[in-house]
Amino acid sequence: MMNQGRGSASVNKLSLWLALLCVLIQIGTNDAAVFMVGDSVGWSFSADSWSEGKSFRSGDELVFNYNPDIHNVVAVDASGYKNCQVPAGSRVYNSGNDHIPLDRGMNYFICSIPGHCKGGMKIAITAN
Numbered sequence: 038m039m040n041q042g043r044g045s046a047s048v049n050k051l052s053l054w055l056a057l058l059c060v061l062i063q064i065g066t067n068d069a070a071v072f073m074v075g076d077s078v079g080w081s082f083s084a085d086s087w088s089e090g091k092s093f094r095s096g097d098e099l100v101f102n103y104n105p106d107i108h109n110v111v112a113v114d115a116s117g118y119k120n121c122q123v124p125a126g127s128r129v130y131n132s133g134n135d136h137i138p139l140d141r142g143m144n145y146f147i148c149s150i151p152g153h154c155k156g157g158m159k160i161a162i163t164a165n
Contacts (some may be wrong), residue, residue: 069096069138074160079103080110080148083157093164095141103148105133108158111149112137118145118161121154139164 074080075087079102101110110130111117117124129149130137137146141164148158 069098070094071098071100074099074101080108081158082153085157085159085161088160088162093139093162095139095164097139097164099137099139099144099146099162101130101135101137101146103133105131108133108148108150108153110135110137111147113145113147115143115145118147118159121147121159123147123149141165 070093072091072093075084081103103110111123112128112130113122114124114127116122117127123129139162144162144164146160146162147154150158
């Protein structure tokens with residue numbers, strides 16, 4: 038039988054703690070929900086009422102499905118949402134299948150194609 042050195046117990050404890058930490062991180066990332074904006078209709082006009090009755094958490098993912106030839110998604114601030122304007126430095130998505138994680142607090146999204154935001158292609162989401 039081989040003798041273990043003094044450091045072996047410390048290495049084993051460290052390995053156990055690292056494994057536990059990995060499990061806890063994995064558990065924390067598996068509870069994010071995925072929401073299809075607009076449900077089966079997708080990102081379209083009158084999307085502004087889509088979020089009613091839904092609960093969102095930080096880390097949940099919004100999926101925006103749309104025709105990228107005629108729409109886009111822009112993450113804006115409260116003023117951009119209210120005024121249907123794209124502030125400088127806003128993130129513009131245009132893949133037609135955008136996956137956007139929610140930050141804690143208010144999250145605002147609009148379509149920046151002229152007339153679309155004012156026609157209801159905007160959503161405001163509160164994530165806890």
